[in-house]
Amino acid sequence: MEGIFINYRSGNHFAAIERLYDRLIWHFGKNCVFLDRSSIRGGERYPDVLREKLEGCEVLLAVIHPGWLIDADNETRLIDREGDWVRYEIKTALELGKLVIPVRLDDAAIPGVDDLPEELKELAVRQAIALRTGGFAADVEVLIGRLEHQVTPSWRPPELVPPPPAGTGARRRLAVVAAAFAGVAALIVPPVLALAYGRPVAADEEAPLSFQAAMWSALFMTSYPIIAGLLGLVRTRINNAEQIMHPISSNRYNSRFAIPVGMTTVALLSMIILAASGLTFPAYVTIMVLLVTFAGYVVALVRAERDEEDEERNWPRRPRWPITAPALRRGVERVRNRLTVWPAPLNREQQLKAEWSLAVLAEAADDFRRQGAGKRHAWLNRKFPRLTLACGLWIAATVGLFVASLSPDIAANPTRVRYYLAIAVFTGVVLAIFASGGELLYRYWRWMYGNVAAEVHDEVRELRGLLEERGPTSGVG
Structure with a gap:
């Protein structure tokens, strides 16, 4: 896969994730955007699919929402949980040299360097893009403009076919x-x-x-x-x-x-x-x-x-x-x-x-x-x-x-x-x-x-x- 991998944490903000996904697949094409709930078919081993898509993607969007780092109910650090797929996906993308773009939903703050595990500290210094509920359409266009030159187009122009010779060969002379x-x-x-x-x-x-x-x-x-x-x-x-x-x-x-x-x-x-x-x-x-x-x-x-x-x-x-x-x-x-x-x-x-x-x-x-x-x-x-x-x-x-x-x-x-x-x-x-x-x-x-x-x-x-x-x-x- 060449394209965009959407990394997110489940929660009541998923409607914004789907809205982002819909706009991205409209612009880049469905084959160029990966979202696990929409892109993994029934019966497939999702750990294998996630690893494959991470290796093949060009850009990972790390969607950060309020409560992304710490669970407000019990004040536990979600990013430190064993087997946290959000952490694994970001870590893998950084190790593979992929472009990782933090995407802030509304008032979410990007965690500081000291708030992140060692393998994710790089995320804190990446320039983020905001997606506001009140200005969602305009903000998505800014994001698309950022992705435009990073994502390989799904359509490529047909190869140039040279014009036929002007008829100066043997058949023409004959x-x-x-x-x-x-x-x-x-x-x-x-x-x-x-x-x-x-x-x-x-x-x-x-x-x-x-x-x-x-x-x-x-x-x-x-x-x-x-x-x-x-x-x-x-x-x-x-x-x-x-x-x-x-x-x-x-x-x-x-x-x-x-x-x-x-x-x-x-x-x-x-x-x-x-x-x-x-x-x-x-x-x-x-x-x-x-x-x-x-x-x-x-x-x-x-x-x-x-x-x-x-x-x-x-x-x-x-x-x-x-x-x-x-x-x-x-x-x-x-x-x-x-x-x-x-x-x-x-x-x-x-x-x-x-x-x-x-x-x-x-x-x-x-x-x-x-x-x-x-x-x-x-x-x-x-x-x-x-x-x-x-x-x-x-x-x-x-x-x-x-x-x-x-x-x-x-x-x-x-x-x-x-x-x-x-x-x-x-x-x-x-x-x-x-x-x-x-x-x-x-x-x-x-x-x-x-x-x-x-x-x-x-x-x-x-x-x-x-x-x-x-x-x-x-x-x-």
């Missing part, structure tokens, strides 16, 4: 190499197939399928910078909406916002595509891609919901890596909810958990700000590593399809400059689309990272003030 080969294949294979099986297109013929696919792909790409630009224009409103939505549970967030917005977006884009081209093959493929992407989005939301349920059960814990704005805001809301619901004054475990959680949130907010302060290529690799590779493949495939649509004509008339110029212009347009979208998105995310980090720091300062108000001294009078 993925980059595979994506590079896939990109080269996407760029080369369509023109090669067109040269092998295609033919020049006459003026009155419909454009080849490869050309239609390349145009549709390029058209769909334009949604990237458009969406990124719109995010920048309404970023304050988006942030205000997220401040309302992020703190709520994932279940409510998904059902009321994320999934309905995702479904609406897919439906609108599908209607625009159908209105522009009808149910052509490229339009069909594009709509299928949208549906598959939305399905993956829903799966990610369900996983996030399960992760949040796990975090709620195992609170407090560090935010998962990489840190996100919803995780920070929900972390703040968890602390706020607990500080609001917990009755004052907070016990030690509640206080330690809230303090640790707020410190972790402040540290996570700093990490979150640093995530948004990196260079563009580092931000892309850290925030969207898979999406970056996928976009590279997309660009290569789109340019490859466009080149494939012109390859038979180039083979028939390789000196026509306009074919090469068309390829260069198309490639430049595709790259410009992605570059402009990436820049706009980067600026939006950089602003968002800094804004959320500042918001979390403000919330943490506010909650630390609330924690101080509801701490051990609140409600004392």
